[in-house]
Amino acid sequence: MTAVFLGLPTAPRGVGHLRGDRSFPDAARDALRDGQLRANLGHATATIRGKRAAVVGEVPDWEQLRQAGRAIKAATMARLDEHLVALEERVTARGGTVHWARDANEANEIVTRLVQATGTDEVVKVKSMATQEIGLNEALEAAGIAAHETDLAELIVQLGDDKPSHILVPAIHKNRAEIREIFLRTMPGVDPGLTDEPRKLAMAARAHLRERFLRARVAISGANFAVAETGTLSVVESEGNGRMCLTLPQTLITVMGIEKLVPTWRDLEVFLQLLPRSSTGERMNPYTSLWTGVTPDDGPQEFHLVLVDNGRTAVLADEVGREALHCIRCSACLNVCPVYERAGGHAYGSVYPGPIGAVLSPQLTGVEDNASLPYASSLCGACYDACPVAIDIPSILVHLRAEHVEAQTRTTPEAAAFRALSAAMSNPRLWRLAQRAAGLGRFLARGKPTLPAALPPPASKWTRTRDLPAPPRETFTQAWAREHGS
């Protein structure tokens, strides 16, 4: 039998939230018209940017820390298989059970089965990107299990029947007046006199959640880190709602992407400094929960760890793109991104928006399923500068654009144009002819300094909002050659 290697499997279609219904430019067009969204995002990202810059600026060895984070991640990815097996061994030795899920469907089946085995029909959830990625809430709902989000922002999104638009602040696109309206409309027994004062909103959510914490028998979490050498899992959060989920219920199920582990306990030292300063702009996050397997008579007495691939091995196989797996989900790149700030998270169509999403989502799904995302960047480089583990996002974006172009089976008009231009730009004689032809464009201007505003496509994409100067009669190199007689 001969086997044809078709590449490593990517995240399957029809499940989870890695693909949008529309291309980025289409989705962004609508978002850009939403003045309230623009105001909310502009205000929120500017605030977080300022906080981050202040606390990063006070660390004298920030650049060294960043390079340490990058080096640990690169070394971990190089031996990921060994570390994962070590993690499984340690978790099992400490009384936990490890499950391996090839993709979103397998992970959802495993978790659903585990919840059903406890006999309950509801779970509380810690904020988790992995479970959003695989669409776990929908899978549980289909099995008749209610999943209650307990992170305040995730709760707002869930109650509003909305989608998260930011990795760290999923409801960043909502202001407090909108949040008040959602609470009044959807929270059973909420005080009808609720105001939009942040403290009052938090108190309403607290009362709503407390009842669920005390009732729940099963909690589901993600993980920020897993330590291979000890089998320890970690969740980093601000509200303490995660801590409630991680300690109160009888059963804890943690769903984690296979890239989230670090080899040693000591490695946490680096990341627990990098993460809070980059994400919330805090020196230290309020709650860092760490747990290892099961501790008799303390916390959950049943612990399951579901390790999810869902396209990650395919990302790991790409020499340039694999750096995207180093991401620690701080969202600093979103907050500094001029494209994210204006178009918002929903335009990316994936649970991973912003610059990191633009490199991660197309790699997890295969670039053909998120083909517009690598182009959703002006390559300004602010993301690379802000990234606490120094992921060169612009270079990966450019690489993915090339992967997309090179995967096309037929010649698009764009490809034909770029090939013709390449032929001209690599042959001085042809190039001078092409420049002379471009110079003829000046006749369209009919003596004016700019070309007409109503040019046909694709030039119209430029001239709809920007003037284009009329080309000169003579190029600089032509004039120079004429004057200098060469």
Place this chain on the structure above:
Amino acid sequence: MKVALFATCLVDTMVPQVARATAVLLERLGHEVVVPPDQACCGQMHVNTGYRREAVPIVANHVRAFAGAEAIVAPSGSCVASIHHQQAAVARRAGEHALADEAAALAERTYELSQFLVDVLGVTDVGAYYPHRVTYHPTCHSLRLLRVGDRPLRLLRAVRGLDLVELPAADQCCGFGGTFAVKNAETSTAMLTDKMANVLSTHAEVCTAGDASCLMHIGGGLSRLRSGTRTVHLAEILASTEEAVSPHQSTQPAVSR
């Protein structure tokens, strides 16, 4: 010093006065300027749009055109950044290792204008005169890839008659991004609008930068709004003197005070 001028494809074809100003400035500083006639493009637009294979012959042409040059200067942070960060990489990826080595060696001798003036020639006062209110936009690739830092500002501060005003949120991208400006025209325009609002808030007559491409974007927007604020490349300001103002410029303020 004998300096080879790389005009860049955009400047050469669309705004030749920027390359002219660069040559005038370098000659005024006592250097010999040569313009290799076979130059075309650095290949950045192809690489950044996904056509990295098609960029290889463009890189090869660039390396041929500038072979043997002692120092190469371009009035563009973006093109110089591409020469430094992309040319050798795309050649190597295509298996053209000899070309990659040559491109890398050439990159070592290639400078963005403000870097060349400050770091290589060691001058900040180039003897320029430009009696206008000017704000400076630090373009993304000059700022984050080449790390030119405050070199352009030091050059501008030494220009006689020039009233330099700080641009709010200067480090924010103007939204050009090469083909981004057409592939994501709406988002690009939203970014441009905020940049223009900041430029106009300074009440400057002139917005300057080290990249003709970003300036074509900002200037195209300002022109469409009939704002009266225009864009002028850093090289044109530095080339201006009491005796010889650069082409298309006037020493009279364009906006009456």
